[in-house]
Amino acid sequence: MILTRRKISNYHHLRVDSDRLRQDFEELAQIGATPEGGVHRLALSQEDLLARAWFADRVEAAGLLVQDDDAGNLSGVLRSAKPHAKTLLIGSHFDTVPNGGKYDGSIGVLAALECLRVIREAAISLPVHLEAIDFTDDEGCWRSLFGSRALAGMLSDEDVHDARIDNGAFRAALSRAGIEIRDVFTAERPSSAIAAYLELHIEQGERLERAQTKIGVVNDIVGRTTYRITFLGQAGHSGTTPMYRRRDALRGAAQFIVRTHDAVRERYGDGVFNCGDVDVKPGAFNIIPSEACLTVECRHVNAQLLAEMEMLIVQIARECAAVNALTLECERIAHMPAAHMDESILSDIEGAVEQLGLSAMRLPSFSGHDAQMISRIAPGGMIFIPSVGGISHHAQEFTHWEDVVNGANVLLQTILRIALKKK
Ligand SMILES: [Zn+2]
Numbered sequence: 001m002i003l004t005r006r007k008i009s010n011y012h013h014l015r016v017d018s019d020r021l022r023q024d025f026e027e028l029a030q031i032g033a034t035p036e037g038g039v040h041r042l043a044l045s046q047e048d049l050l051a052r053a054w055f056a057d058r059v060e061a062a063g064l065l066v067q068d069d070d071a072g073n074l075s076g077v078l079r080s081a082k083p084h085a086k087t088l089l090i091g092s093h094f095d096t097v098p099n100g101g102k103y104d105g106s107i108g109v110l111a112a113l114e115c116l117r118v119i120r121e122a123a124i125s126l127p128v129h130l131e132a133i134d135f136t137d138d139e140g141c142w143r144s145l146f147g148s149r150a151l152a153g154m155l156s157d158e159d160v161h162d163a164r165i166d167n168g169a170f171r172a173a174l175s176r177a178g179i180e181i182r183d184v185f186t187a188e189r190p191s192s193a194i195a196a197y198l199e200l201h202i203e204q205g206e207r208l209e210r211a212q213t214k215i216g217v218v219n220d221i222v223g224r225t226t227y228r229i230t231f232l233g234q235a236g237h238s239g240t241t242p243m244y245r246r247r248d249a250l251r252g253a254a255q256f257i258v259r260t261h262d263a264v265r266e267r268y269g270d271g272v273f274n275c276g277d278v279d280v281k282p283g284a285f286n287i288i289p290s291e292a293c294l295t296v297e298c299r300h301v302n303a304q305l306l307a308e309m310e311m312l313i314v315q316i317a318r319e320c321a322a323v324n325a326l327t328l329e330c331e332r333i334a335h336m337p338a339a340h341m342d343e344s345i346l347s348d349i350e351g352a353v354e355q356l357g358l359s360a361m362r363l364p365s366f367s368g369h370d371a372q373m374i375s376r377i378a379p380g381g382m383i384f385i386p387s388v389g390g391i392s393h394h395a396q397e398f399t400h401w402e403d404v405v406n407g408a409n410v411l412l413q414t415i416l417r418i419a420l421k422k423k
Contacts, residue, residue: 011416012355014118016408021114022401024058028094028110029102038395039102043095043137043146044072044173051094052177055109055134062117064132071150071187072136072179078116082127086195088418089378090115090411091133093370095141101397103387103404108200109134111408115415126419128195135370136177142170144334148370152377153188160184194378196345196418199371200411201382202399203363206390213359214406216384217349220364221372222272223306223338224299229256229317230329235282235290246288250280252324253292259316264298264309271309272299272366295333301364303338339372342379345418349381352413358406367392383410 031051032041041047052074056066059076067075075091092108112132119130136147149155160181161167171181203209208216233247257275264273277295298313300306314330321328346362353360363384371382385407388398 011122011124012413014122014412014416016111016114016118016405016412018401018405020117021110021405021408024110024113025102025106025404028054028106032096034099034395036099036395038099038397039096040099041094041096042098043139043141044177045141048095049177052134055094055113058113059132062113063120064116067131069151069187070179070183070185071147072174072177073133073147073151073187075131075133076113076116077132078120078130080126080129085127085129086193087129087131088195088415089131089133089197089374090199090415091131091135091197091370092199092201093135093138093147095137095139097139097393099395100139100393101391101395103202103397103399104204104392105138105201107202107385107399107404107407111200111404111411112198114408115412118412119415124416128419130415130419138370142173145336145368145370145373147187148373150184150187151189152373154373154376155185189377191377194374196342197371197374197378197380198345198411198414198418199369199380199382200407201369201384202387202392202397203384204367204387204390204392206387207363208361208384208386209388209390211361213361214386214403215349215353215358215360215410217346217353217360217362218365218371218382218384219341219346219362220301221339221341221369221375221382222299222301222364222366223303224297224336224368225306225310225332226295226297226334227310227313228293228295228331228333229253230291230293231256231321231324232327232329233290233324234288236288238286238288241288247325248288249292249326250289252320252326253278253294255324256317256320257294259320260296260313263312263316267312268300268305268309270301270364271305273297273309273313299366301338301366306338336368336372339375339380341371341375341381344421345379345381345414348417349383349410349414351417352410355413356406356409358410381414383407383414
């Protein structure tokens with residue numbers, strides 16, 4: 001029996017099983033649990049592999065099919081009886097940042113699995129395959145959004161054969177997970193095989209909480225670019241070199257950081273700049289720094305404004321180098337393009353929200369997500385739920401359970417709405 005428009009209303013009452021989802025959530029949070037109450041589960045680490053094995057067990061226990069690909073993406077699949085059915089992908093990631101929280105990523109994969117269980121138990125026959133997927137290394141412990149980029153055919157040669165850095169550790173980590181680095185490109189799937197992509201995620205900000213709104217319907221995902229900027233000067237005795245003769249690389253870098261922060265705040269309301277990594281050489285308190293290597297990033301939801309911000313950053317770096325008699329090396333090391341979510345999927349999410357009697361608002365995401373990559377090959381949609389205090393990437397990351405269940409129910413009803421259209 002293939003679902004018809006009339007019959008879909010029969011499934012409006014379907015809800016996720018809150019207790020079962022909660023039990024999964026608590027069990028998974030134990031894998032890599034930290035004393036502070038968070039989770040430390042880096043991509044391809046022992047903890048990540050344990051989480052995958054645990055997930056595969058849960059998928060099998062639910063009577064679903066376990067499936068993985070050559071980039072290590074791991075899925076639970078509910079197959080459609082329809083020949084040549086497309087796949088509706090629903091996912092997120094199990095890996096965390098160092099000392100991260102319990103909710104980021106995990107909620108998305110676990111809610112996807114729960115939706116598949118509910119649909120299977122209701123014996124609904126859909127015209128699409130449903131696939132709950134855990135993407136490899138969303139957080140960028142090795143390569144940001146590695147699994148979703150592999151699936152979307154967005155991996156570059158540098159991702160696997162970058163001659164500038166030693167790939168040995170990455171290769172070994174992949175190999176521990178049973179992945180051969182030369183095979184990762186075969187994880188690419190044709191756009192024609194994917195019906196749509198959905199992701200439920202915590203907001204990681206406090207816009208929903210402040211607006212007292214239950215559901216965020218993400219319309220855009222921020223683009224981000226990373227630069228390595230190196231100021232080169234001259235080392236010297238810190239006591240005997242006159243102040244006016246110094247070519248102090250760190251002084252130039254410090255001016256650059258402060259000026260760029262000020263400029264981005266003044267000119268780009270929604271733009272973000274961050275410098276969180278400074279490597280100073282030779283790195284002694286009594287030697288003038290000869291080298292300051294910064295890794296910086298900028299983000300904007302508007303691709304054109306992001307490009308402008310990038311030019312501004314490089315220009316300020318040049319000026320700060322010049323006034324301090326330094327030379328400058330600027331390298332653009334990563335770029336994740338901004339992504340727009342699909343209008344028809346957004347209306348499906350909003351329809352589900354309305355049906356469930358919840359409040360919602362559209363908002364852009366200022367953090368990167370796997371949806372950013374998959375939405376390049378298929379219509380994509382993201383659902384946000386509130387993060388208490390906006391705290392994320394931290395042990396204190398917290399979302400009220402009621403909000404998790406609301407988000408999972410919106411996901412469930414959105415899946416049914418999309419599946420209906422794919423008849
Ligand atoms: Zn995440």
